[in-house]
Amino acid sequence: MILLTGFEPFGEHDTNPSRQAVQIAARELAQRGTDVSAEILPVTFEGSSRVLRELVDSRDWELIVCVGVAGGRDKVSLERVAINVDDARIPDNDGASPIDEPIAADGPDAYFSRLPLKRGLVAIQEAGIPVEVSNTAGTYVCNHVFYELMHALRDQPEIPAGFVHIPVAEMLSAQDAATALVALVETTLRARRSQLKDLKVSAGAEH
Numbered sequence: 502m503i504l505l506t507g508f509e510p511f512g513e514h515d516t517n518p519s520r521q522a523v524q525i526a527a528r529e530l531a532q533r534g535t536d537v538s539a540e541i542l543p544v545t546f547e548g549s550s551r552v553l554r555e556l557v558d559s560r561d562w563e564l565i566v567c568v569g570v571a572g573g574r575d576k577v578s579l580e581r582v583a584i585n586v587d588d589a590r591i592p593d594n595d596g597a598s599p600i601d602e603p604i605a606a607d608g609p610d611a612y613f614s615r616l617p618l619k620r621g622l623v624a625i626q627e628a629g630i631p632v633e634v635s636n637t638a639g640t641y642v643c644n645h646v647f648y649e650l651m652h653a654l655r656d657q658p659e660i661p662a663g664f665v666h667i668p669v670a671e672m673l674s675a676q677d678a679a680t681a682l683v684a685l686v687e688t689t690l691r692a693r694r695s696q697l698k699d700l701k702v703s704a705g706a707e708h
């Protein structure tokens with residue numbers, strides 16, 4: 502069973518395309534024989550951690566991908582790294598605005614994604630969807646959830662897990678974002694089942 506999470510709306514966003522994208526992706530993956538649970542997280546530092554940890558602990562997952570929207574981006578962003586800091590640009594949906602606070606006092610400075618990012622990049626390109634590898638997930642609730650996810654799974658290195666930012670719906674439809682997620686999930690499962698290493702494809706960037 503695979504876990505995909507999206508987020509509720511927040512800030513200036515009346516809807517959050519990550520919610521629709523994970524629901525469409527879950528439906529399409531189910532039609533192709535892969536069981537997926539699509540869950541929605543609150544856009545709060547405290548609540549997202551609590552809900553995510555309960556979900557992670559609720560069963561043995563084969564793969565977990567958390568998804569959020571990134572306002573300024575025009576491509577699907579496969580996030581490479583989660584950093585151990587909250588620095589809120591705007592208050593979360595509880596009104597909380599942590600500034601320069603560690604997410605886990607005893608945790609490492611950062612965790613890397615455990616998704617085969619370059620395989621995902623190529624698979625999503627082949628599906629015709631604009632995509633990049635991103636080296637920052639920001640310092641708001643998405644980075645927070647990404648960090649919490651990897652921290653919760655730190656003793657289960659066999660479970661691939663990571664985070665994807667998608668553009669706003671005006672930039673990329675939820676259907677196209679879902680197509681990208683399906684490609685990422687399927688290529689990750691194939692790589693894991695056949696124990697394939699990630700591809701050596703350059704995706705270096707200045708950001």
Ligand code: PCA
Binds near residue numbers: 511570638640
């Ligand atoms: N995007 C925000 C949090 C929730 C979401 O969808 C972020 O990028 O941090």
